[in-house]
Amino acid sequence: MVDVVLQCLNEHKYIQVKETVREMHYADVAEVFERLEDDETARLLFRLLPKDIAAEVFSYMEAEDQERLISTVSDKELRFILDELYLDDYVDLVEEMPANVVKRILKNSSPESRKLINQYLQYPDDSAGSLMTNEYVYLKRTTTVNQALGVIRATGVDKETINKCYVLDSRHHLEGVVTLRDIILADPDCVMEDIMRTSVISVNTNEDQEEVAKMFYKYDMLSMPVVDNENRLVGIITIDDVVDVVQEEVTEDFEKMAGILPSEDTYLKTPVFTLFKSRILWLMVLMVSAMVSGALMTRFEGAIAALPLLVSFIPMLMGTGGNSGSQSSTTIIRSMSLDEIELSDFFRVWWKEVRIAVLCGAALAVVNFARIYFQYHDGVIAMTVSLTLVVTVVIAKSLGCILPMLAKRLKLDPALMASPMLTTITDACSILVFFMFVMIFLGDKL
Amino acid sequence: MVDVVLQCLNEHKYIQVKETVREMHYADVAEVFERLEDDETARLLFRLLPKDIAAEVFSYMEAEDQERLISTVSDKELRFILDELYLDDYVDLVEEMPANVVKRILKNSSPESRKLINQYLQYPDDSAGSLMTNEYVYLKRTTTVNQALGVIRATGVDKETINKCYVLDSRHHLEGVVTLRDIILADPDCVMEDIMRTSVISVNTNEDQEEVAKMFYKYDMLSMPVVDNENRLVGIITIDDVVDVVQEEVTEDFEKMAGILPSEDTYLKTPVFTLFKSRILWLMVLMVSAMVSGALMTRFEGAIAALPLLVSFIPMLMGTGGNSGSQSSTTIIRSMSLDEIELSDFFRVWWKEVRIAVLCGAALAVVNFARIYFQYHDGVIAMTVSLTLVVTVVIAKSLGCILPMLAKRLKLDPALMASPMLTTITDACSILVFFMFVMIFLGDKL
Numbered sequence: 001m002v003d004v005v006l007q008c009l010n011e012h013k014y015i016q017v018k019e020t021v022r023e024m025h026y027a028d029v030a031e032v033f034e035r036l037e038d039d040e041t042a043r044l045l046f047r048l049l050p051k052d053i054a055a056e057v058f059s060y061m062e063a064e065d066q067e068r069l070i071s072t073v074s075d076k077e078l079r080f081i082l083d084e085l086y087l088d089d090y091v092d093l094v095e096e097m098p099a100n101v102v103k104r105i106l107k108n109s110s111p112e113s114r115k116l117i118n119q120y121l122q123y124p125d126d127s128a129g130s131l132m133t134n135e136y137v138y139l140k141r142t143t144t145v146n147q148a149l150g151v152i153r154a155t156g157v158d159k160e161t162i163n164k165c166y167v168l169d170s171r172h173h174l175e176g177v178v179t180l181r182d183i184i185l186a187d188p189d190c191v192m193e194d195i196m197r198t199s200v201i202s203v204n205t206n207e208d209q210e211e212v213a214k215m216f217y218k219y220d221m222l223s224m225p226v227v228d229n230e231n232r233l234v235g236i237i238t239i240d241d242v243v244d245v246v247q248e249e250v251t252e253d254f255e256k257m258a259g260i261l262p263s264e265d266t267y268l269k270t271p272v273f274t275l276f277k278s279r280i281l282w283l284m285v286l287m288v289s290a291m292v293s294g295a296l297m298t299r300f301e302g303a304i305a306a307l308p309l310l311v312s313f314i315p316m317l318m319g320t321g322g323n324s325g326s327q328s329s330t331t332i333i334r335s336m337s338l339d340e341i342e343l344s345d346f347f348r349v350w351w352k353e354v355r356i357a358v359l360c361g362a363a364l365a366v367v368n369f370a371r372i373y374f375q376y377h378d379g380v381i382a383m384t385v386s387l388t389l390v391v392t393v394v395i396a397k398s399l400g401c402i403l404p405m406l407a408k409r410l411k412l413d414p415a416l417m418a419s420p421m422l423t424t425i426t427d428a429c430s431i432l433v434f435f436m437f438v439m440i441f442l443g444d445k446l
Numbered sequence: 447m448v449d450v451v452l453q454c455l456n457e458h459k460y461i462q463v464k465e466t467v468r469e470m471h472y473a474d475v476a477e478v479f480e481r482l483e484d485d486e487t488a489r490l491l492f493r494l495l496p497k498d499i500a501a502e503v504f505s506y507m508e509a510e511d512q513e514r515l516i517s518t519v520s521d522k523e524l525r526f527i528l529d530e531l532y533l534d535d536y537v538d539l540v541e542e543m544p545a546n547v548v549k550r551i552l553k554n555s556s557p558e559s560r561k562l563i564n565q566y567l568q569y570p571d572d573s574a575g576s577l578m579t580n581e582y583v584y585l586k587r588t589t590t591v592n593q594a595l596g597v598i599r600a601t602g603v604d605k606e607t608i609n610k611c612y613v614l615d616s617r618h619h620l621e622g623v624v625t626l627r628d629i630i631l632a633d634p635d636c637v638m639e640d641i642m643r644t645s646v647i648s649v650n651t652n653e654d655q656e657e658v659a660k661m662f663y664k665y666d667m668l669s670m671p672v673v674d675n676e677n678r679l680v681g682i683i684t685i686d687d688v689v690d691v692v693q694e695e696v697t698e699d700f701e702k703m704a705g706i707l708p709s710e711d712t713y714l715k716t717p718v719f720t721l722f723k724s725r726i727l728w729l730m731v732l733m734v735s736a737m738v739s740g741a742l743m744t745r746f747e748g749a750i751a752a753l754p755l756l757v758s759f760i761p762m763l764m765g766t767g768g769n770s771g772s773q774s775s776t777t778i779i780r781s782m783s784l785d786e787i788e789l790s791d792f793f794r795v796w797w798k799e800v801r802i803a804v805l806c807g808a809a810l811a812v813v814n815f816a817r818i819y820f821q822y823h824d825g826v827i828a829m830t831v832s833l834t835l836v837v838t839v840v841i842a843k844s845l846g847c848i849l850p851m852l853a854k855r856l857k858l859d860p861a862l863m864a865s866p867m868l869t870t871i872t873d874a875c876s877i878l879v880f881f882m883f884v885m886i887f888l889g890d891k892l
Contacts, residue, residue, distance in 0.1 A: 251780055254699075254700075255777070258772045258865070260773050267786055272801045272805070282769070283766060283810060284809070286765060294759055302754075308747040314760065319732060319870055323729055327706050331701070331706065331713055341714065348714065356722050359719070368733070420772065423769075
C-alpha cells in the first residue's frame, strides 16, 4: 500500500491517495513520508490526510521527517498536531528537535502543555520519568462499576490506555489498580475497593529505564504506574515505549561489545565524521595496548631469528585465544544482563568455564599436533604449540568470565570487557605463554 | 517478599506464607519455587497456594521447576493446573517437558485439549502458529455494543485478552477488529460494523516469528490475529509471548556473533559438555583458517630472520585490523536486523565505511608513525607499518560491510560473517599487506 500511495502521489491522483491512506495503518503512512524525497510533496500529502489521522501519523514518524514537516506547516496546523499528541510523544518531540524548532513548538503550545513539558523534561534521560505519560484514567475507592464506566466513557477518549485504571486517594496516593476487564466482568454495583488489586507493582520516577524494562518482562505487564517518593501517582509507562527502549539498549550493547561508542541515530543518517569519532577511541586504546604484545616479542628476537618458523604459529594462537575468550565473555555478559547469572555465582561460572576450556583446548590441541607433526615431522615443536594452545584457551576463557564479572563488581559496565579489550589481553597472554614454552622445550635449539 | 516467604518456609510458619503469597505477583511466587532447593518444600508450598493462584504461578515457572512440580503432584492436582492454563502456555509445556512427563500430561488432559494441542504442535517451531492461543473473544458484524458487552461478560473470563475483539463472519473469516475501548466509548446502540476497523493487520500461521515481532514493533500492537491461508481466524498472539521471542532472538544473535552455536537453556543450567559442543565447532573452523595466515608467514621467513623486529608489529596490525572489521560488521549486521539498511543500500554503505576507514586509519597511522620513529629512529620502518595500518583498516572495514551483506544476498545468516570469521580473514590480509610493503620498502635491507 505504501508503494501505491507513492505512485498515486507521483501521478497526482490525490483522491485515490486520500482513499488509500484511510485504509492504512498510521505506521505505514509514516513510512510513506519517510520515503518521500521531496519536501513539497510531503507537505501536500500531509494536507491530504484527514485531521485526526494526520496527528496519529505524525507520532509514528522518524524525528527527521517530523522536523521537515514542522518547518513546512502553518502555525495553525502545528497547533492542531500538538493538541492531538500524547504527552510522552510531545516530550519526545521537544527533546529531539533542534533549538529553533523547539522554540516554534513551545510558542504554539498551550500554557498548561508548556508547564507539563518543562516538568517532564526535568527527569533524567534514562529514567522512568522520561518515558511516562500523564494520560491515564483514575478512579476512587468508592466509585461503583457503573460510575467507573461513566468516567471512562467521559474521559477515556484522550487517554493513552484505558485497559488499566488507577485507584487514588484524595491526595493522589496510589491505592490500587483495576483493569478494564475487571470492571466489565464485575457486578455493576461493586465498588472499586472490592475489585481492585492493592499490591500494585510500580516504579519510582528515577528508576533506570533498563530496570523498568526488566520489570515489564518479568511481570508480563502492558502498562506500569510511576510514582514519586511519596507514592503519589505521577504518570504511567506503556509497553510500546518500553519495547523501543529495549531495542535501543540491545543496539547499544552490540556497539559497546564491538568497541564502538553508542550513537543516537540510525547508521545511514549518521554523518561519516560522527561515526569516525564513535569508533576511533577504542581503536586507538586497543592499538596502544596491542603494542605491549609487540614489545613482549622483541624480547624473544633471538629465538625468532634462530627459528623463524615459530612466528608462523602466532596468528593461529592469537586468533584461537581471542575467539575462545570472546565466546565466554559474550555468554557471561549476556547472561548477566538477563539476570541469569549473579555475582554470587562467580566460582560456579569460573569452574564451568575452566572445564569447557580444557575440553576445547584438548580437542584443538590434538588437531594441531597432528597437523604440525605431519607437516614438519617435529614432535617437540608440535607439542610446544599444542601445549600453548591448551593453556591459552584456559586463560582466555577464564579471563572471559572473570573480567566482565569483575567489571560488574566494580560497578563498571561489563561490556567494557567484551571481545575487543579481552582479545587484546589474551593476545599478550598467548604470546607470553608461547615463548615461555619455547624457551623450556626448544631452548637448546636456539 | 521472595525472601520473606523463603524464610517463613524455613521456619515452618505456613500461615504467614499463605498470607504473604496472596499479596505477591505470580512471577515473584514463581521465583520462590526457582530458589527452593528441596522438592518436598516445593510441593508443600504449592499445596499452600490458593487453587486459582497456583495455576497462574505455574505458568510463570521455569520449565525445570514445572517438571519438578508435575512429578510431585497428584493426578487430580495436575488436572486442575492444566484446566487453568491458557492454550499457548499448555502447548509450550508439552513442547518443553520430557517424553514421560508429556505422557502424564496428555493422560490428564481433556479430549478436546488433546486435540487442540496436537493441532498446535504441528506448526513449525519458529512460526506464528507456534506462538498463538485460541482464547480470544469474537463477535458478529451485527452485534450491538450492549450485546457485545454481554458476550464479553459471559465469555471473557477465560480469554487471554479482551482488549481486542474480532469480528468474524459465519465461516470464521476475519472481517474486522474492535477494541474493548471502542466498545466502551461507543453509543450502546451501535453495531460492530459501525465501529470496527476493517483494515486489520494479521499474520499467516506460517509467518516467521521474527517477522511477527517486527510487525508488533512497527505497529505498536498488543495482540495480533493469526489467520490461515483462507483468511480464517485461527488464533491470536499476545505481546508477552513476542517479548520472549525477541529476547531469545537477541541472545541467539549475540551467540552467533561470538561463534557459538545457539543453545536452548540458560547458562547455569546447561551441562559443560553441551556448552563445549556449542563452542568447539567454530573454534576448530577458525583455528584451521588461521593456519592459512601462519602458512603465509612461512613464505617470508627470510625477511623475519633478517629483521626480527618486524614480527613485533604483527600483533598490533592483526589486532587493529580485527577490531576495525568487527566495528563495521557489528554495525551492519545490527542495522540489517533492524531493517535500517537494505541490500539496495550496498554502495552507500560501502562508500561510507571506506571514508570512515580512511579517517580511522590515518589517525592510527599518525600515532604509530610517531611511536615507532621515536623508539627506533627508523623512518622507513615507521612508514611501512603506518601504511600497512591504513590499508589494513580500509580492507577490514570494507570486508566488515561487504561480507555480511553478501551473506544476506546469498540468503545466508549475516551473523556468519561477524567478528570471529571476519577477524580470521582480516588477519590474513594484514599479514599479506604488511610483508608486501616490507618487500617494497625494506627489500634492500633484507
